[in-house]
Amino acid sequence: xxSADETVFFWxxxxxxxxxxxxxVIRVLSCDVFIPLVxxxxxxxxxxxxxxxxxxxxxxxxxxxxxxxxxxxxLVVFLLNGILxxxxxxxxxxxxxxxxxxxxxxxxxxxxxxxxxxxxxxxGMWLYNRRLGYALLIPALVISFGRIYVGVHYPMDxxxxxxxxxxxxxxxxxxxxxxxxxxxxxxxxxxxxxxA
Amino acid sequence: MxxxxxxxxxxxxYCGYIILAVTGLLQMVAARWRLRGMAxxxxxxxxxxxxxxxxxxxxxxFYGFTGLDLTEPTFDTPPQLLWFAVSxxxxxxxxxxxxxxxxxxxxxxxxxxxxxxxxxxxxxxMTYWSAISRNFNRGKSK
Numbered sequence: 001x002x003s004a005d006e007t008v009f010f011w012x013x014x015x016x017x018x019x020x021x022x023x024x025v026i027r028v029l030s031c032d033v034f035i036p037l038v039x040x041x042x043x044x045x046x047x048x049x050x051x052x053x054x055x056x057x058x059x060x061x062x063x064x065x066x067x068x069x070x071x072x073x074x075l076v077v078f079l080l081n082g083i084l085x086x087x088x089x090x091x092x093x094x095x096x097x098x099x100x101x102x103x104x105x106x107x108x109x110x111x112x113x114x115x116x117x118x119x120x121x122x123x124g125m126w127l128y129n130r131r132l133g134y135a136l137l138i139p140a141l142v143i144s145f146g147r148i149y150v151g152v153h154y155p156m157d158x159x160x161x162x163x164x165x166x167x168x169x170x171x172x173x174x175x176x177x178x179x180x181x182x183x184x185x186x187x188x189x190x191x192x193x194x195x196a
Numbered sequence: 197m198x199x200x201x202x203x204x205x206x207x208x209x210y211c212g213y214i215i216l217a218v219t220g221l222l223q224m225v226a227a228r229w230r231l232r233g234m235a236x237x238x239x240x241x242x243x244x245x246x247x248x249x250x251x252x253x254x255x256x257x258f259y260g261f262t263g264l265d266l267t268e269p270t271f272d273t274p275p276q277l278l279w280f281a282v283s284x285x286x287x288x289x290x291x292x293x294x295x296x297x298x299x300x301x302x303x304x305x306x307x308x309x310x311x312x313x314x315x316x317x318x319x320x321x322m323t324y325w326s327a328i329s330r331n332f333n334r335g336k337s338k
Binding site for chain 1: 222225229231267270273
Protein backbone atom coordinates (compact mmCIF):
# COMPACT_ATOMS: atom_id res chain seq x y z
CA UNK A 1 0.00 0.00 0.00
CA UNK A 2 1.61 3.25 -1.13
CA SER A 3 0.41 6.54 0.35
CA ALA A 4 -0.13 9.73 -1.62
CA ASP A 5 3.04 11.07 0.00
CA GLU A 6 5.05 8.13 -1.33
CA THR A 7 3.39 8.40 -4.75
CA VAL A 8 4.47 12.03 -5.09
CA PHE A 9 7.92 11.09 -3.80
CA PHE A 10 8.35 8.39 -6.45
CA TRP A 11 7.07 10.74 -9.14
CA UNK A 12 9.70 13.37 -8.27
CA UNK A 13 12.51 10.94 -7.44
CA UNK A 14 11.75 9.10 -10.69
CA UNK A 15 13.13 12.11 -12.54
CA UNK A 16 16.58 11.43 -11.05
CA UNK A 17 19.18 9.27 -12.78
CA UNK A 18 18.15 10.21 -16.31
CA UNK A 19 20.43 13.13 -17.17
CA UNK A 20 23.82 13.20 -15.44
CA UNK A 21 24.35 16.96 -15.48
CA UNK A 22 20.90 17.69 -14.06
CA UNK A 23 21.59 15.18 -11.27
CA UNK A 24 24.93 16.88 -10.56
CA VAL A 25 23.35 20.35 -10.41
CA ILE A 26 20.53 19.20 -8.12
CA ARG A 27 23.01 17.30 -5.94
CA VAL A 28 24.92 20.57 -5.41
CA LEU A 29 21.67 22.51 -4.80
CA SER A 30 20.59 19.92 -2.22
CA CYS A 31 23.84 19.70 -0.28
CA ASP A 32 24.48 21.27 3.11
CA VAL A 33 27.07 23.77 1.91
CA PHE A 34 25.49 25.52 -1.10
CA ILE A 35 21.98 26.84 -0.36
CA PRO A 36 22.93 27.74 3.24
CA LEU A 37 25.73 29.94 1.87
CA VAL A 38 23.34 31.50 -0.67
CA UNK A 39 20.78 32.24 2.06
CA UNK A 40 23.27 33.55 4.63
CA UNK A 41 24.96 35.57 1.87
CA UNK A 42 21.57 37.09 1.03
CA UNK A 43 21.08 37.96 4.71
CA UNK A 44 24.50 39.63 4.72
CA UNK A 45 23.45 41.78 1.74
CA UNK A 46 20.12 42.58 3.42
CA UNK A 47 22.00 43.62 6.59
CA UNK A 48 23.68 46.42 4.63
CA UNK A 49 20.67 47.22 2.45
CA UNK A 50 18.35 50.18 2.86
CA UNK A 51 18.16 53.69 1.43
CA UNK A 52 18.03 55.32 4.84
CA UNK A 53 18.99 54.30 8.39
CA UNK A 54 15.35 53.54 9.32
CA UNK A 55 14.86 51.07 6.49
CA UNK A 56 18.26 49.56 7.14
CA UNK A 57 17.41 49.05 10.79
CA UNK A 58 14.16 47.34 9.81
CA UNK A 59 16.10 45.03 7.51
CA UNK A 60 18.61 44.31 10.26
CA UNK A 61 15.80 43.40 12.64
CA UNK A 62 14.51 41.10 9.89
CA UNK A 63 17.93 39.44 9.63
CA UNK A 64 18.03 38.90 13.40
CA UNK A 65 14.48 37.49 13.31
CA UNK A 66 15.46 35.14 10.46
CA UNK A 67 18.47 33.83 12.36
CA UNK A 68 16.48 33.39 15.57
CA UNK A 69 13.70 31.62 13.63
CA UNK A 70 16.23 29.26 12.08
CA UNK A 71 17.75 28.38 15.44
CA UNK A 72 14.36 27.83 17.04
CA UNK A 73 13.03 25.84 14.07
CA UNK A 74 16.00 23.49 14.41
CA LEU A 75 15.23 23.21 18.11
CA VAL A 76 11.62 22.29 17.30
CA VAL A 77 12.87 19.61 14.86
CA PHE A 78 15.25 18.29 17.51
CA LEU A 79 12.45 18.09 20.10
CA LEU A 80 10.05 16.43 17.65
CA ASN A 81 12.71 13.85 16.77
CA GLY A 82 12.78 12.95 20.46
CA ILE A 83 8.99 12.57 20.67
CA LEU A 84 7.84 11.14 17.34
CA UNK A 85 8.65 7.63 16.19
CA UNK A 86 11.48 7.68 13.65
CA UNK A 87 10.28 7.73 10.08
CA UNK A 88 12.61 5.76 7.84
CA UNK A 89 14.23 7.53 4.92
CA UNK A 90 12.78 6.59 1.52
CA UNK A 91 15.90 4.69 0.50
CA UNK A 92 15.64 2.63 3.73
CA UNK A 93 11.90 2.01 3.41
CA UNK A 94 12.09 1.03 -0.27
CA UNK A 95 15.55 -0.46 -0.77
CA UNK A 96 16.47 -0.83 -4.41
CA UNK A 97 13.47 1.22 -5.62
CA UNK A 98 14.75 4.71 -4.88
CA UNK A 99 17.18 6.64 -7.08
CA UNK A 100 19.57 7.67 -4.30
CA UNK A 101 22.04 10.10 -5.83
CA UNK A 102 23.12 11.67 -2.55
CA UNK A 103 24.74 10.54 0.67
CA UNK A 104 22.62 8.46 3.08
CA UNK A 105 21.58 10.59 6.09
CA UNK A 106 21.18 8.64 9.33
CA UNK A 107 18.73 10.91 11.21
CA UNK A 108 14.91 10.51 10.98
CA UNK A 109 13.22 11.50 7.73
CA UNK A 110 10.37 13.50 9.35
CA UNK A 111 10.54 16.45 9.68
CA UNK A 112 13.16 17.76 7.26
CA UNK A 113 15.79 19.73 9.16
CA UNK A 114 17.14 21.38 6.00
CA UNK A 115 13.66 22.53 4.93
CA UNK A 116 12.90 23.79 8.44
CA UNK A 117 16.08 25.89 8.52
CA UNK A 118 15.64 27.28 5.01
CA UNK A 119 11.93 28.12 5.40
CA UNK A 120 12.58 29.66 8.82
CA UNK A 121 15.14 32.04 7.31
CA UNK A 122 12.63 33.04 4.63
CA UNK A 123 9.57 33.38 6.88
CA GLY A 124 11.54 35.35 9.50
CA MET A 125 12.54 37.88 6.86
CA TRP A 126 9.05 37.89 5.26
CA LEU A 127 7.59 39.28 8.49
CA TYR A 128 9.80 42.36 8.15
CA ASN A 129 10.09 42.73 4.37
CA ARG A 130 7.63 40.90 2.10
CA ARG A 131 9.72 41.25 -1.08
CA LEU A 132 12.95 39.97 0.50
CA GLY A 133 11.02 37.21 2.25
CA TYR A 134 9.63 35.97 -1.06
CA ALA A 135 13.12 36.17 -2.57
CA LEU A 136 14.48 33.94 0.21
CA LEU A 137 11.63 31.48 -0.36
CA ILE A 138 13.15 30.58 -3.74
CA PRO A 139 16.32 28.90 -2.36
CA ALA A 140 14.18 27.32 0.39
CA LEU A 141 11.90 25.76 -2.25
CA VAL A 142 14.91 24.71 -4.33
CA ILE A 143 16.61 22.81 -1.50
CA SER A 144 13.26 21.26 -0.50
CA PHE A 145 12.57 19.99 -4.01
CA GLY A 146 16.18 18.88 -4.32
CA ARG A 147 16.00 16.76 -1.18
CA ILE A 148 13.04 14.84 -2.62
CA TYR A 149 14.66 14.55 -6.05
CA VAL A 150 17.89 13.06 -4.66
CA GLY A 151 15.92 10.51 -2.62
CA VAL A 152 16.40 11.50 1.03
CA HIS A 153 13.00 13.03 1.92
CA TYR A 154 9.28 12.50 1.29
CA PRO A 155 7.16 15.58 0.44
CA MET A 156 5.45 15.29 3.85
CA ASP A 157 8.87 15.65 5.54
CA UNK A 158 9.22 18.99 3.75
CA UNK A 159 5.74 20.11 4.91
CA UNK A 160 6.75 19.02 8.41
CA UNK A 161 9.89 21.13 8.08
CA UNK A 162 7.77 24.08 6.93
CA UNK A 163 5.49 23.67 9.97
CA UNK A 164 8.54 23.58 12.26
CA UNK A 165 9.80 26.74 10.54
CA UNK A 166 6.47 28.46 11.15
CA UNK A 167 6.49 27.34 14.80
CA UNK A 168 10.11 28.49 15.21
CA UNK A 169 9.26 31.87 13.68
CA UNK A 170 6.27 32.38 15.99
CA UNK A 171 8.50 31.67 19.01
CA UNK A 172 11.20 33.95 17.57
CA UNK A 173 8.75 36.83 17.11
CA UNK A 174 7.54 36.47 20.71
CA UNK A 175 11.14 36.21 21.95
CA UNK A 176 12.14 39.29 19.96
CA UNK A 177 9.27 41.28 21.47
CA UNK A 178 10.23 40.15 24.96
CA UNK A 179 13.92 40.85 24.32
CA UNK A 180 13.38 44.16 22.50
CA UNK A 181 15.70 46.11 24.85
CA UNK A 182 18.48 43.58 24.20
CA UNK A 183 17.93 43.76 20.42
CA UNK A 184 17.97 47.57 20.57
CA UNK A 185 21.19 47.49 22.58
CA UNK A 186 22.78 45.01 20.15
CA UNK A 187 21.95 47.19 17.14
CA UNK A 188 23.23 50.33 18.93
CA UNK A 189 26.44 48.48 19.83
CA UNK A 190 26.88 47.32 16.22
CA UNK A 191 26.33 50.89 15.02
CA UNK A 192 29.02 52.10 17.41
CA UNK A 193 31.33 49.56 15.80
CA UNK A 194 30.24 50.85 12.35
CA UNK A 195 28.89 47.41 11.48
CA ALA A 196 25.16 48.18 11.40
CA MET B 197 36.22 9.76 2.25
CA UNK B 198 35.04 10.05 5.86
CA UNK B 199 38.65 10.82 6.67
CA UNK B 200 38.65 13.71 4.23
CA UNK B 201 35.39 15.25 5.50
CA UNK B 202 36.54 14.95 9.11
CA UNK B 203 40.01 16.30 8.29
CA UNK B 204 41.47 19.75 8.79
CA UNK B 205 42.04 19.87 5.03
CA UNK B 206 38.28 19.84 4.49
CA UNK B 207 37.74 22.43 7.24
CA UNK B 208 40.41 24.67 5.66
CA UNK B 209 38.89 24.26 2.19
CA TYR B 210 35.37 24.96 3.50
CA CYS B 211 36.58 28.06 5.34
CA GLY B 212 38.51 29.20 2.24
CA TYR B 213 35.35 28.78 0.16
CA ILE B 214 33.25 30.85 2.56
CA ILE B 215 35.92 33.53 3.07
CA LEU B 216 36.44 33.98 -0.68
CA ALA B 217 32.70 34.09 -1.44
CA VAL B 218 31.87 36.47 1.43
CA THR B 219 34.80 38.75 0.57
CA GLY B 220 33.42 38.97 -2.97
CA LEU B 221 29.95 39.64 -1.62
CA LEU B 222 31.21 42.44 0.64
CA GLN B 223 32.86 44.13 -2.35
CA MET B 224 29.55 44.08 -4.19
CA VAL B 225 27.86 45.49 -1.08
CA ALA B 226 30.51 48.23 -0.90
CA ALA B 227 29.88 49.12 -4.54
CA ARG B 228 26.08 49.02 -4.28
CA TRP B 229 25.85 51.26 -1.19
CA ARG B 230 28.92 53.35 -2.05
CA LEU B 231 30.83 52.35 1.06
CA ARG B 232 34.12 53.59 -0.37
CA GLY B 233 36.00 53.03 2.87
CA MET B 234 35.24 49.30 2.56
CA ALA B 235 35.98 48.94 -1.16
CA UNK B 236 39.17 47.50 -2.64
CA UNK B 237 38.74 49.64 -5.77
CA UNK B 238 37.81 53.28 -6.33
CA UNK B 239 35.59 52.38 -9.28
CA UNK B 240 32.45 50.46 -8.26
CA UNK B 241 32.48 48.47 -11.49
CA UNK B 242 35.79 46.88 -10.47
CA UNK B 243 34.26 45.99 -7.11
CA UNK B 244 31.37 44.25 -8.87
CA UNK B 245 33.80 42.46 -11.20
CA UNK B 246 35.95 41.37 -8.26
CA UNK B 247 32.85 40.20 -6.39
CA UNK B 248 31.52 38.14 -9.29
CA UNK B 249 34.93 36.55 -9.96
CA UNK B 250 35.50 35.80 -6.25
CA UNK B 251 32.05 34.24 -5.77
CA UNK B 252 32.14 32.24 -9.01
CA UNK B 253 35.74 31.23 -8.31
CA UNK B 254 34.89 30.10 -4.78
CA UNK B 255 32.03 27.90 -6.00
CA UNK B 256 33.98 26.51 -8.97
CA UNK B 257 37.04 25.72 -6.85
CA PHE B 258 35.16 24.18 -3.93
CA TYR B 259 32.86 21.99 -6.01
CA GLY B 260 35.27 21.25 -8.85
CA PHE B 261 38.79 21.04 -7.47
CA THR B 262 38.65 19.89 -3.85
CA GLY B 263 38.11 16.35 -2.60
CA LEU B 264 34.41 17.06 -1.92
CA ASP B 265 32.13 14.14 -2.80
CA LEU B 266 28.44 14.89 -2.42
CA THR B 267 27.55 11.21 -2.20
CA GLU B 268 29.30 11.22 1.18
CA PRO B 269 28.15 13.18 4.28
CA THR B 270 29.74 16.56 4.93
CA PHE B 271 29.58 18.46 8.24
CA ASP B 272 27.05 17.99 11.02
CA THR B 273 25.08 21.20 11.63
CA PRO B 274 26.92 22.49 14.77
CA PRO B 275 30.49 22.36 13.35
CA GLN B 276 29.20 23.72 10.04
CA LEU B 277 27.63 26.72 11.77
CA LEU B 278 30.78 27.25 13.83
CA TRP B 279 33.14 27.22 10.84
CA PHE B 280 30.71 29.28 8.80
CA ALA B 281 30.58 31.98 11.50
CA VAL B 282 34.38 31.92 11.92
CA SER B 283 34.82 32.30 8.15
CA UNK B 284 32.32 35.17 7.86
CA UNK B 285 34.08 37.07 10.67
CA UNK B 286 37.46 36.34 9.03
CA UNK B 287 36.17 37.64 5.67
CA UNK B 288 34.80 40.77 7.33
CA UNK B 289 38.06 41.45 9.20
CA UNK B 290 40.06 40.76 6.03
CA UNK B 291 37.89 43.16 3.99
CA UNK B 292 37.95 45.92 6.61
CA UNK B 293 41.71 45.52 7.15
CA UNK B 294 42.74 45.42 3.49
CA UNK B 295 40.38 48.27 2.51
CA UNK B 296 41.75 50.39 5.38
CA UNK B 297 45.28 49.92 4.00
CA UNK B 298 44.28 50.49 0.37
CA UNK B 299 42.21 53.61 1.15
CA UNK B 300 44.48 55.04 3.87
CA UNK B 301 44.73 58.37 1.99
CA UNK B 302 40.98 58.99 1.79
CA UNK B 303 40.70 60.37 5.35
CA UNK B 304 42.17 63.79 4.79
CA UNK B 305 38.94 65.83 4.67
CA UNK B 306 36.36 66.44 7.38
CA UNK B 307 36.90 63.54 9.76
CA UNK B 308 34.38 64.48 12.44
CA UNK B 309 31.92 61.73 13.25
CA UNK B 310 28.61 62.94 14.62
CA UNK B 311 27.75 60.51 17.44
CA UNK B 312 24.13 60.40 16.18
CA UNK B 313 25.26 59.55 12.67
CA UNK B 314 27.30 56.51 13.60
CA UNK B 315 26.88 53.32 11.67
CA UNK B 316 28.04 51.89 8.39
CA UNK B 317 27.28 55.16 6.56
CA UNK B 318 30.55 56.48 8.00
CA UNK B 319 32.36 54.07 5.68
CA UNK B 320 31.23 56.23 2.75
CA UNK B 321 33.83 58.84 3.67
CA MET B 322 36.48 57.07 5.74
CA THR B 323 38.04 53.69 6.29
CA TYR B 324 37.03 51.37 9.05
CA TRP B 325 40.38 51.75 10.79
CA SER B 326 40.18 55.57 10.87
CA ALA B 327 36.59 55.48 12.10
CA ILE B 328 37.39 53.06 14.91
CA SER B 329 40.64 54.77 15.90
CA ARG B 330 38.94 58.22 16.03
CA ASN B 331 36.19 56.75 18.17
CA PHE B 332 38.77 55.21 20.45
CA ASN B 333 40.89 58.40 20.70
CA ARG B 334 37.82 60.50 21.51
CA GLY B 335 36.92 58.02 24.24
CA LYS B 336 40.41 58.31 25.72
CA SER B 337 40.46 62.15 25.62
CA LYS B 338 37.12 62.46 27.52
